[in-house]
Amino acid sequence: MNQINSGRRTGDRRSGLERRKNQTGKQGTEHRMSWEDQRTQYWTRLLFCGLALLYFNFGGEEQVRDWTNLQVVNLIFLVFGIEILFFMRHASRVPHAPWRQRLTMWIDIVMASFAVLADTTISSPGFLVYLMVILGNGMRYGLRLFGEAVIGSLGAVILIVSLRLFDYVDLFSVSAVFFLVFFAIIVIYSYTLTAKIELGRAKLAHERNIDALTGLLNQRALVERSSSLFQSQEDGNSVVVLFADLDGFKRVNDTHGHHVGDRLLAGVADSIANTVRDEDLVSRYGGDEFLLLLPYATKQCGETVAQRVRQAIDDYAKENGIDFSISIGMGRYPDHGHDLDSVIRSVDQAMYRSKLKHGGGGILHVDGGELDTAESTSGMTY
Numbered sequence: 026m027n028q029i030n031s032g033r034r035t036g037d038r039r040s041g042l043e044r045r046k047n048q049t050g051k052q053g054t055e056h057r058m059s060w061e062d063q064r065t066q067y068w069t070r071l072l073f074c075g076l077a078l079l080y081f082n083f084g085g086e087e088q089v090r091d092w093t094n095l096q097v098v099n100l101i102f103l104v105f106g107i108e109i110l111f112f113m114r115h116a117s118r119v120p121h122a123p124w125r126q127r128l129t130m131w132i133d134i135v136m137a138s139f140a141v142l143a144d145t146t147i148s149s150p151g152f153l154v155y156l157m158v159i160l161g162n163g164m165r166y167g168l169r170l171f172g173e174a175v176i177g178s179l180g181a182v183i184l185i186v187s188l189r190l191f192d193y194v195d196l197f198s199v200s201a202v203f204f205l206v207f208f209a210i211i212v213i214y215s216y217t218l219t220a221k222i223e224l225g226r227a228k229l230a231h232e233r234n235i236d237a238l239t240g241l242l243n244q245r246a247l248v249e250r251s252s253s254l255f256q257s258q259e260d261g262n263s264v265v266v267l268f269a270d271l272d273g274f275k276r277v278n279d280t281h282g283h284h285v286g287d288r289l290l291a292g293v294a295d296s297i298a299n300t301v302r303d304e305d306l307v308s309r310y311g312g313d314e315f316l317l318l319l320p321y322a323t324k325q326c327g328e329t330v331a332q333r334v335r336q337a338i339d340d341y342a343k344e345n346g347i348d349f350s351i352s353i354g355m356g357r358y359p360d361h362g363h364d365l366d367s368v369i370r371s372v373d374q375a376m377y378r379s380k381l382k383h384g385g386g387g388i389l390h391v392d393g394g395e396l397d398t399a400e401s402t403s404g405m406t407y
């Protein structure tokens with residue numbers, strides 16, 4: 026039992042599966058925006074920038090309040106346009122950048138506020154831009170930015186109204202109050218709609234990426250994650266790949282029934298999840314097969330984890346009085362394959378050779394090196 030717990034962080038009382046569920050849940054539900062998802066937003070920002078320039082230039086100096094002038098307004102909106110083009114280019118190259126989404130949203134709020142403050146018309150069309158910022162960011166990037174956009178816009182409106190309090194007192198009327206009520210209803214309605222969309226999106230991502238029985242990543246999600254993981258392993262770092270397959274699992278099903286087999290798979294998943302770090306990827310690759318990817322790990326780290334996994338499974342089998350074991354094939358990217366498929370082929374073969382040789386419970390390296398099945402793993406640090 027000690028071996029199973031040895032992978033757990035100090036003070037972290039969650040089971041391995043809970044930790045893994047949280048991790049995979051987060052990874053599985055995170056919504057990564059593609060460039061195509063964001064393109065319309067950047068064109069809309071450009072459109073609004075152009076409209077603002079037209080609006081002020083059609084109105085001329087009379088459209089601009091005394092504290093500034095048309096030249097300054099033009100200059101500021103020109104800089105705004107350049108900022109949009111700059112981040113547009115950035116978004117097309119690096120689509121997923123939460124800091125950029127947040128920064129551009131705040132720039133939009135500042136620009137809308139500037140437009141409203143510079144405008145001699147009290148009910149400036151700039152106010153509608155706040156709605157665009159709230160809806161556009163909320164619907165696209167989720168509730169967090171939605172909330173931020175509401176707070177930012179509300180704060181800006183309060184500031185503007187207090188700065189021009191006397192102008193707005195004159196404007197006070199029943200229709201103005203109703204305008205605000207309608208505005209608030211639209212925001213609340215959009216918030217609940219966004220919450221629903223986000224929940225649905227998270228549920229879908231979870232179902233797509235997580236194996237329902239074990240709570241581990243499924244094969245599809247692992248393949249998807251592996252490409253970015255492999256790309257990030259520069260400077261001679263390697264990813265250790267472990268292919269683990271249960272021995273005698275069919276017999277467990279046949280003897281104890283499928284429901285026990287199911288529970289055993291979930292227990293094995295939990296035991297395996299306990300042996301690795303949070304940044305490692307653990308997946309249920311097939312029926313009774315598990316694939317582990319350990320980024321930035323040396324061969325020695327891989328051996329340590331492989332031995333821990335085997336030990337954890339032996340302990341689990343003993344504790345539950347069920348006769349089964351685990352065979353593990355071990356290799357590394359990029360040493361044993363140029364992509365996930367080819368590394369898996371190598372480690373799968375190593376695992377299979379180990380099974381043939383020992384009939385179960387062995388750990389075999391792709392290079393042919395075998396780990397002593399009796400070796401103790403206590404006291405190992407990884």
Ligand SMILES: Nc1nc2c(ncn2[C@@H]2O[C@H](COP(=O)(O)OP(=O)(O)OP(=O)(O)O)[C@@H](O)[C@H]2O)c(=O)[nH]1
Nearest residue numbers: 270271272273274275276278283284286287312313
């Ligand atoms: N209970 C249960 N059984 C499953 C599930 N998925 C696959 N299986 C069973 O897992 C077994 C896997 O077969 P084998 O690979 O031959 O299992 P094994 O007895 O461990 O044999 P070796 O891998 O050759 O050692 C099959 O009997 C499948 O029906 C599942 O979700 N739940």
